[in-house]
Amino acid sequence: MSQTTELLLKIRQQGGEQLTKLQGSLKNLGQQSSATNVNFKQLAEELRKVQSTSVNSINNLKGYASAWREIANSVKIGSAEFRQASAEAAKLEKQL
Numbered sequence: 030m031s032q033t034t035e036l037l038l039k040i041r042q043q044g045g046e047q048l049t050k051l052q053g054s055l056k057n058l059g060q061q062s063s064a065t066n067v068n069f070k071q072l073a074e075e076l077r078k079v080q081s082t083s084v085n086s087i088n089n090l091k092g093y094a095s096a097w098r099e100i101a102n103s104v105k106i107g108s109a110e111f112r113q114a115s116a117e118a119a120k121l122e123k124q125l
Contacts, residue, residue, distance in 0.1 A: 094121035
């Protein structure tokens with residue numbers, strides 16, 4: 030039985046053309062990935078790239094933390110990817 034999962038991220042930033050591109054990329058990846066085969070490396074790399082080029086506003090930090098939580102929710106609980114995504118989310122939430 031094939032099970033798929035959809036990863037929907039909502040990130041807002043005024044004038045954020047890059048975030049719109051990221052949202053589209055993540056939506057496409059989420060639609061193509063199965064629950065057991067989420068392409069964590071690609072998602073994490075793309076999210077880090079956008080984070081490094083944007084302003085650290087409260088809304089952005091909340092959005093990125095939420096994105097990392099969604100990624101953590103999409104991988105196997107207890108896996109290295111789960112721990113890494115959860116740690117990234119916690120680190121961002123701590124900055125708020």
